[in-house]
Amino acid sequence: MSGRIRILCDNSAGPLSGTLGEHGFAALIERDGESILFDTGGGLTLLHNAQRMNVDLRAVGQVVLSHGHYDHTGGLWPLLSTCGPKRVLAHPGVFTKRYSLREGVCRPIGIPFSEDFLAGLGASFSLGDAFREIAPGIFLTGEVPRSSGFEEGDAALFCDLAGCDSDRVPDDQSLVIVTEKGLLLLLGCCHAGVINTLELARLKTGIDQVYGVVGGCHLAFCSQQQIEETVKALKIAGVKKICAGHCTGFHASARLAREFGGGFRPAHVGYTIECD
Template sequence: MKTPFILYSKVSKMKGCKKVMRITILVDNNTFIDKYYFGESALSMMIEIENEKILFDMGYSDIFLKNSQIKGVNLDETTKIVFSHGHNDHTRGMSFLPKSSGLFGKPIYAHPLFWNSKRFEKLDIGAPKNIDWLGDRFDLRLQKEPVKLTNKLWYLGEIDQYTDFEKREAIGENFVNNQWQADYVFDDTAMAYETKEGLFIITGCSHSGIANICEHAKKVTGNNKILGIIGGFHLFDLDERLEKTVEYFQNNNMTQLYPSHCVSFKAKAYINQFIDVEEVGVGLEINV
């Protein structure tokens, strides 16, 4: 097996700054040529920062475990777990944790609605385990408010509405207050890392809207500069939303874009006409 390559972010290479946060992609839709990992339509990352190892999402199957082993990432060293939201392409991997998993007992940061049952056209798309199972095995820290996970890394909590082109759309239903109701994915959240050059956003699917997430990060941190983003942008069609999103990126002078998971090829190609888009796949490492 060939040694997986390491791609450093432009922040590290061009600015010569100290490399203080490393992100490793453990699960993504894409795999690189001649890099022998497993891929699926899901997402998981390991974030290493300030002596912390933070697992962000667990994908859909057991491949986050397999890819971690191949990559040499020791999940037992995880200090915190963050879930971007409760859809099963980000949470179902927890079903495959062995009884002896070193992840058990670790704190989980997520929105209080992330564990609620979710369905789309009668298909179960929610987290595989209920709150009792989670509470017995993890230190649950579920909240809507932002939390500082380290000196420079924020869990953003519930994302507010800031733009007029990213209005929330219902994705199936969720079970709340003993009834099924339209699910606007209010449990969708993200993280923001503070650098001297601006904020670096880490997102799962961006159901809240990627520009809304960036604006919320500005509000939470008090920093109005967005350096870059890695994760799902939830952009698929060549439409007005995509055009206005690119305008937003340009107006904010973003230079580091790593769209992954839930971004179509044609959306990436469109963005790349205006801002260089980096390829993302399982095994990718960036240092910010």
């Protein structure tokens, strides 16, 4: 099987002329004639960057939503309006009300559109919380058990405007791609924890080797201890390649770069990784 992952949306843009960054994430998986869009960014750069990268989003057969935050779902409106109806895979909790309480201010951060509105634009939703194969050798994790003792999650996320109902983001899910070198994990924000997700991927596929991790690791909003424990666990797991972006954070990215050396790359807009 031959294929590649191309980063279409991220906080930072790479050297590819004319591409733009925004707070958000989207990646395109192209494999054996199939095109799967994983997340859609915040809505400001998806179509623009796709055009600059000569990507025809009309060819996308499935759209996978990692979770129901605006910076991963905001591009659904322009995508559907411009590129036609799409099958959209997500967790049943993707439309939950979401808020972030930082610096004393509570802000809405949930998906900015209703299910009915998106359905009216041509979205056909396939909602599920179980591990499932969505294409040959490509799996959606579904809801990820929180089993590691050190992945505490983001304490600033809530399901109410008053900041009383803590949000563990149970709808967080990732993609698992089987390659010749081992498993390749494609993460949106990975609120469930990188190591929790890695262990679920191993368990469900029966493949122990995890070759690489691509996307947002949500380490920008956690303790230094969690960063160190995550790096340690990734090394123990034998991960060879880390392509981190979006919510990974500067300090965590620097730590990963120091530990993995040439195996680390920033997952900026325009970056491509093979997934044969």
